Amino acid sequence: MFTGIVTDVGHIASFKPTAQGQLHRLRISCAYDQTTIADGASIACNGVCLTVVQSGVEQGRTWFDVDAAAETLRMTTAQDWKEGTRLNLERALKIGDELGGHIVAGHVDGIATIVSRTDLPDMAKFELRAPRQLARFIAAKGSVTLDGVSLTVNTAVDDVFSVLIIPHTLQVTTLGDWREGSEVNLEIDLMARYAARLTEMK
Incomplete structure (x- = not known):
């Protein structure tokens, strides 16, 4: 974990x-x-x-x-x-470690593609397209993991969602290398997966 x-x-x-x-x-x-x-x-x-x-x-x-x-x-x-x-x-997480992001399994669900990159004064905005079967698990203000980085979803419309990346994250991860067309590993939030399953079972 x-x-x-x-x-x-x-x-x-x-x-x-x-x-x-x-x-x-x-x-x-x-x-x-x-x-x-x-x-x-x-x-x-x-x-x-x-x-x-x-x-x-x-x-x-x-x-x-x-x-x-x-x-x-x-x-x-x-x-x-x-x-x-x-x-x-x-x-891997150890008992007693600070939980700074969200619970991540390390089990990639699919590959998302960078649709666009916009460099802003204090951050970078990325729009990504998720595989359609995974898009329903992605919601604004929810969490996703992209190339191993815990991120908050900014917007989500159909199968396209966006994230905002602060300068620190751009500097200490590989996210600064992302460009339009880049493919990245996507893991959806475990809680979103379970919530969707519960809804389906009703």
Whole structure:
């Protein structure tokens, strides 16, 4: 479980697909203390919960290895990752940690596309198009997770919604790199999902 508050931006140091293309081994370079990363730990990478299979230190920088399976590649932007791709990272939530964002599972529901970017004096506004089957879960003032970042929805009309990003978030995450046409990982709010299901069952 996560909160959608990014704690580091790492990058893919190596990306090795298997011969069958069903599994990709990724080595991710980061600034985390390697002694705090246990094998089997969960780390959200651009919103995708991945399991650490090995970690170490090279040239003074921590790395950890994770495996991305075929379903992850199909459902997320991991299908387009390559060496050098920058990733928003978040360690799994611990009991007693501050819940600064919202409850995030790290299970990406689909891919949203940036429709437009507007740079404002104090922030940036992004409009995104969600997959139609997920749009009904997105509402103004509700929460979404985009590339692992917990955000508040500003407006939502049909399958297009907007978010406003403050300068700090643009600086400490990869969101500053977003452009029209960029594809991002989308996780809808768990509470919205359950509320919709309850409504359907009535």
